[in-house]
Amino acid sequence: MSSTAAKSRTIKVDCLARVEGEGALFVKMKGDRITDVKLKIFEPPRLFEAFLRGRHFSEVPDIVARICGICPIAYQMSAVHAIERALGVKVDPAVRLLRRLFYCGEWIESHALHIFMLHAPDFLGYPDAIQMARDYRAVVEQALRLKKIGNRIVTLMGGREIHPVSVAVGGFYRVPARSELNPLLEDLKWALDASLQSVKLVAGFEFPDFEQPYEFVSLSHPDEYPFNEGRLISNKGLDIDVAEYEEHFVEQHVKHSNALQSVLRPRGSYMVGPLARFNLNFARLPEVAQQAAREAGLSVPSNNPFRSIIARAVEMVFACWEAIRIVEAYEPPATPRAAVSVHAGVGCAATEAPRGTLYHRYRIDDQGLVQFAKIVPPTSQNQKRMEEDLWQFVPRLANRPTDEVTWKCEQALRNYDPCISCATHFLRLHLERE
Amino acid sequence: MLIIGVGNPDRSDDAAGLLVARRLRELGIDAQEHTGDPLALIDAWDEAGEAILIDTVVTGASPGTITKWDAADTPLLPDPFCCSTHGFGVAEAVEIARRLGRLPARLLIYGIEGASFEIGGALSVEVVAAVERVAEEIAKIDLVGQPFWAASQPSGWLEPLESGSAS
Numbered sequence: 001m002s003s004t005a006a007k008s009r010t011i012k013v014d015c016l017a018r019v020e021g022e023g024a025l026f027v028k029m030k031g032d033r034i035t036d037v038k039l040k041i042f043e044p045p046r047l048f049e050a051f052l053r054g055r056h057f058s059e060v061p062d063i064v065a066r067i068c069g070i071c072p073i074a075y076q077m078s079a080v081h082a083i084e085r086a087l088g089v090k091v092d093p094a095v096r097l098l099r100r101l102f103y104c105g106e107w108i109e110s111h112a113l114h115i116f117m118l119h120a121p122d123f124l125g126y127p128d129a130i131q132m133a134r135d136y137r138a139v140v141e142q143a144l145r146l147k148k149i150g151n152r153i154v155t156l157m158g159g160r161e162i163h164p165v166s167v168a169v170g171g172f173y174r175v176p177a178r179s180e181l182n183p184l185l186e187d188l189k190w191a192l193d194a195s196l197q198s199v200k201l202v203a204g205f206e207f208p209d210f211e212q213p214y215e216f217v218s219l220s221h222p223d224e225y226p227f228n229e230g231r232l233i234s235n236k237g238l239d240i241d242v243a244e245y246e247e248h249f250v251e252q253h254v255k256h257s258n259a260l261q262s263v264l265r266p267r268g269s270y271m272v273g274p275l276a277r278f279n280l281n282f283a284r285l286p287e288v289a290q291q292a293a294r295e296a297g298l299s300v301p302s303n304n305p306f307r308s309i310i311a312r313a314v315e316m317v318f319a320c321w322e323a324i325r326i327v328e329a330y331e332p333p334a335t336p337r338a339a340v341s342v343h344a345g346v347g348c349a350a351t352e353a354p355r356g357t358l359y360h361r362y363r364i365d366d367q368g369l370v371q372f373a374k375i376v377p378p379t380s381q382n383q384k385r386m387e388e389d390l391w392q393f394v395p396r397l398a399n400r401p402t403d404e405v406t407w408k409c410e411q412a413l414r415n416y417d418p419c420i421s422c423a424t425h426f427l428r429l430h431l432e433r434e
Numbered sequence: 435m436l437i438i439g440v441g442n443p444d445r446s447d448d449a450a451g452l453l454v455a456r457r458l459r460e461l462g463i464d465a466q467e468h469t470g471d472p473l474a475l476i477d478a479w480d481e482a483g484e485a486i487l488i489d490t491v492v493t494g495a496s497p498g499t500i501t502k503w504d505a506a507d508t509p510l511l512p513d514p515f516c517c518s519t520h521g522f523g524v525a526e527a528v529e530i531a532r533r534l535g536r537l538p539a540r541l542l543i544y545g546i547e548g549a550s551f552e553i554g555g556a557l558s559v560e561v562v563a564a565v566e567r568v569a570e571e572i573a574k575i576d577l578v579g580q581p582f583w584a585a586s587q588p589s590g591w592l593e594p595l596e597s598g599s600a601s
Contacts, residue, residue, distance in 0.1 A: 128526075130526060130529040130530055130533060133533035133534055137533070137534055140530065140534060144477075148474065148477065151470070151471055161471055162469070162470050
């Protein structure tokens with residue numbers, strides 16, 4: 001073994017597969033010691049924050065929806081909540097519920113895509129979902145139907161499934177009638193059952209024995225599993241109003257990445273996303289989701305990032321349950337959107353995108369034009385933590401062949417469902433063994 | 435027969451498939467535009483015995499080059515199709531459908547070689563010309579009312595049928 005120990009190698013993934021956007025991973029090893037890890041994000045900066053300046057606040061939801069094809073609603077939600085805070089707009093409780101329903105649709109389609117099409121092949125030993133589909137036909141069929149149901153909610157609420165157009169500051173440009181939402185129920189009940197089966201399926205995967213002392217961060221609401229509002233909390237004592245976000249979270253530029261890395265002062269890296277939300281908000285999950293998690297052996301705290309796939313499936317159960325609850329009780333709001341009076345102001349908001357907390361802040365002038373915008377997506381918040389996971393995870397793979405190390409590194413990154421397009425504001429792996 | 439044009443209307447040449455569908459409708463032929471989730475194509479062609487799909491491709495050929503092949507016989511390599519979400523594009527949708535036994539008996543794909551994918555940009559002149567030629571050819575297939583594999587000889591994997599730069 002000593003001759004192996006002296007060998008150095010570099011693992012390179014030039015273009016990470018099954019993640020959104022363009023990035024590469026570079027891991028340098030000397031024997032069983034890891035000497036460098038860089039998650040390089042070379043998707044060019046997209047400068048959304050800069051070109052929001054000078055635009056009218058009412059245009060912001062439609063512009064930010066373009067940041068991501070998978071989670072446009074998250075961007076729209078964080079944007080409208082921040083602007084509503086800046087302008088002091090109160091939204092109708094029925095609008096608030098519709099926004100939660102909209103978010104359920106996005107969580108269902110995004111989680112179904114990641115669990116089955118992007119992450120499950122890692123656990124089941126297939127290079128991709130296409131190869132997996134040959135042997136796991138029923139699973140892939142189920143995933144496609146779940147995703148379709150999520151898309152259907154988004155289309156109904158947003159006018160179309162990608163980059164929806166209905167979201168307005170104060171509410172929606174159009175809200176659905178009861179008769180439009182009711183037909184969703186049959187599909188949603190099927191989706192709830194399918195999600196419960198999904199939890200069982202992914203709980204049966206084999207997970208590397210790997211745990212880290214994570215700082216988990218998410219929104220927390222006294223009565224609800226978080227979507228659109230709440231305080232920002234962590235398992236290490238953070239408990240702040242979102243308005244204090246920038247006093248605690250700092251974005252840093254690192255030379256090897258076009259995405260800023262976010263750190264939590266003074267402790268450093270942290271994790272956002274399904275596992276963080278699950279660990280911090282278990283008590284707010286409905287009994288059906290809690291029970292599914294217990295049966296899957298997912299307890300609180302769960303510090304194994306590979307088990308995030310179970311948390312994601314539990315969240316799909318929640319999203320289906322919540323959508324059913326909202327649809328069954330739906331009464332349309334008196335008006336689709338609250339009146340907005342324009343004045344200068346600053347407002348920030350965080351909402352829970354499928355991949356984690358998404359923070360926005362806007363400064364608006366007395367004409368209603370955006371003077372300043374700041375957007376901190378979940379992937380830039382997880383970026384540093386992804387690198388740290390690899391620092392800890394790779395040494396145990398030291399004696400494994402390079403192609404296996406490469407595969408496992410990619411799997412470890414996919415625990416975070418990275419969305420690099422969002423963060424630049426994707427992945428190639430380089431493993432160097434000397 | 436189901437005819438679907440795929441693309442993104444805001445990314446220059448990536449709109450070619452959509453524009454073919456629009457041109458066909460002007461000619462009185464039913465054709466759909468698909469701008470959303472590529473995996474949703476599987477549901478779209480589920481009921482169809484035969485389908486034609488038009489999309490922009492990037493193979494390194496000259497802009498406007500038209501390539502066609504029957505995806506029911508020929509596996510698709512993901513690379514030529516330019517746009518996807520989380521790595522799931524038209525090629526993935528076709529190959530997943532193949533493994534699920536959900537491909538139409540015939541799926542003729544027209545690929546129009548794109549050159550420019552700028553946000554909000556105009557289409558390349560060669561691509562505009564190719565849109566018209568593809569629409570005319572599909573119209574002929576449709577109007578003759580015979581199975582398209584009898585009306586046209588699908589070429590093999592990415593063998594150019596016509597060069598966009600020839601005109």
